[in-house]
Amino acid sequence: MALVTRRQVAFERLGLAAYLVVFLAPVAWLVSTAYKPARDILSSPPRLWFQPTLDHFVYVLSYMDVGSLLRSSLIISIGSAVLSLLLGVPAGYALARSNWQYAKGVAYFFLLIRMIPAVAALIPFYMLMRDIGLLGSWWAVIIMNTMFNCAFVTWMMYSYFRALPRDLEEAAMTDGCTPVGAFIKVSLPAARSGVIASILFCVMFSWNDFLFASFLTRLDSKPISVAVLTAYGINDVSWGAMGALAHFATIPIVLMALFLNRYFVQGATNGVQ
């Protein structure tokens, strides 16, 4: 193998930097907007130097119940993650250990569910929730998100458990476990990075979900992702308020991703251990 030259490294760095700029520019714009005085927000060319202000945050906090919005987001995300894992992890395990020749096909079918256009599922689901009286409650969004997330968790845990040698469960059984005991005491903890990655994906999907929540929640159950849009006034768009709200909507999820980063990568690349 040829050694990587200094020049190659420089090129690589340059490429990565360009890449980062493309991806981070909107984020930078969003962040800066929240601190810009209203008159500077839409100035062209954009002003890089401005007098930072917290006016937008003061406005948002005084006119909106940010705590309640965050609580809704949290309840929906955690609720859907818990339900998705309760259903998806055992389902993935069962499929991974099944000797049935179509087990793999079923696992891929679950992945397919994730690919359904969300809008297509929304209308029948909306009517269903209306008929059983859950429309407007957190439950409606939680169940809708669970449908999509659980399919994904099933598929992801299926591949995780497939990578886990059967020997482990057999060793646990000869050590005195029941098959269920072997699953709970050995397979589940051995696949914990997969479980954590699943939680992350579920929470992220549900936290960022706008479509389901905007149709299925009421004013008092609406999460922050939907609230960001209320910055769209009838006559004008309050970009500053939107930037400030976006802070509240993004920071929790960024923090979570930062802390659990390594599980996230393992989950995406399907590493076991």
Added chain:
Amino acid sequence: MAQIVFDKVSKVYDSGHAAVRSLELEIRDGEFLVLVGPSGCGKTTALRMIAGLEDVTEGKLVINGEVANDLSPRDRNIAMVFQSYALYPHLSVRDNIAFGLRVRRVPGEDIAKKVAAVADLLELTEYLDRKPAKLSGGQRQRVAMGRALVRSPNAFLMDEPLSNLDARLRGQMRSEIAKLQRMTAITTVYVTHDQIEAMTMGDRVAVMNQGKIQQLDTPRQLYDKPANLFVASFIGSPPINFLAGEAGALDGLPVVRIGDFTLPLRDRGAALPAGKCIVGIRPEAFQLEADGSAPGTIRAVVDLVEDLGANLLIHMEVPSAELVQPGVVGHDERVDSTKLRLRVTVDGYLKLSRGDTLTLSVNPSAVHIFDPVTGVAL
């Protein structure tokens, strides 16, 4: 302590593949029994049936006088060491070893004592807090042993436990395991495809092929008195030579003719049925003779010399005899393409080179005669 009996046990998988066919085997209490055979011979399936990890399709599996066909693995109190070790990756060495005791709700103090004792015995004390991923292959192997030992089970089952170790470590662990077994006197069933492990470790060795036991005997007997062509070819390294021969008599004494050569079989009590046969001679049963025309000798030409240090393994052409390779070695391990040559081991200090003609004599008691049709020793 346990006695394990296979009473006409068969295992047929859903695919229709019969892994074990009407197996009859009695494993004595406290015995170290080795199941050896080529891959796919059914040895691992037999072991897994003892553990309860495979269902018995037909027949009875009796453990300690009790039919165990339908007992779950946890109710058999049998410890198994897996080929992959199957260490729990999320648990430390200490917790790996203690796992079986915790599941069985042994009091905490007893667990600590037992784990400490086993760790001491296996020299694992300083690694007790490490995770399996941070251990070397040999250490992982010892943890797997520890996990089995700590439970004082009825029997140990070992499924090729040394196959993932390098050669030096394997040799070391071989004697360690044999020593541990003698110390604990717990019935042990050890599966391997390595005939050196089989020969050195077992009190008795069962050679298996195609789901059946070919011979069950002490290692010495397997080597000296192989029951059939398969056992003769499987046991012994370098492998035995097979030559096409014809049994007969000369001056009233039994002889076997191999091509132009006539080997006397003085030591044979029982008369050989006259006719075609296969003659098996181990590479180490040949001696070099100075006299090229002595009776009862074979002349062969050196084709290739492998220097093994203490010995030379010479591959020789025998112009006036036919070497055969009866199709009995495990189906997937047969090598048909190589040209058959006579393998002979001689003193490592001899100066030999390609093209040399040597005269070889054979100790008559080391000649094995087999029926060419059934493959059974005559």
